[in-house]
Amino acid sequence: MTNFHALAIDFYEKSTLDLAKSLLGCLLVKETSEGICSGYIVETEAYIGPEDRAAHSFNNRRTKRTEIMFGHSGLVYTYQMHTHTLVNVTSGGVDKPEAILIRALEPIEGIELMQQRRGLQTEKKLTNGPGKLTKALGITMQDYGLCYTKPPIYITPGILPKHISSGPRIGIGNSGEAKDYPWRFWITGNSYISK
């Protein structure tokens, strides 16, 4: 392992909304036996459990699935959605079930391998959605509970976004007023965001 500069755990010790913005432009790296894949994070969504009807952990619901969100910040929370796996970063610290969904990446390393996994898509469409990026990077439920500070999955400093936009989240239509919270963040003008 050379040039290993994963962000230390204290990077994750800030408010969930701040962390969601801080993660934009950072490099998400996944190592597998097939090779290393990475990409800049260009789109995130914050889920703040206690007050957020759209979150799995709404009202502090603590179950086997959401357990990881009650743990330390900076852990991998993977979740199976139909035929896809979604990946989150836990936040809020111990006993606060908050998390940040990674919705889109800009592919950097291992693009050929990603295209192989995704079935030869164009580079633009490799990772422009939460289900697509996990398949491209090879992230699965096996990664549940890992920490983002060390291999095989970690986050390093990347670029500094020029402008950040925010707006309502996607795909949570029947969550009452929570669907209008402007907790989705993306790098303004980046062409790899999901929509």
Add this chain to the structure above:
DNA sequence: GCACAGATGAGCT
């Protein structure tokens, strides 16, 4: 044990 919903994506109309 069983039924059902869900932070999606691809393909077809």
Add this chain to the structure above:
DNA sequence: GCTCATCTGTGCA
């Protein structure tokens, strides 16, 4: 824009 693939967790009997 609509359907459906296909899997885990949850809730209830």
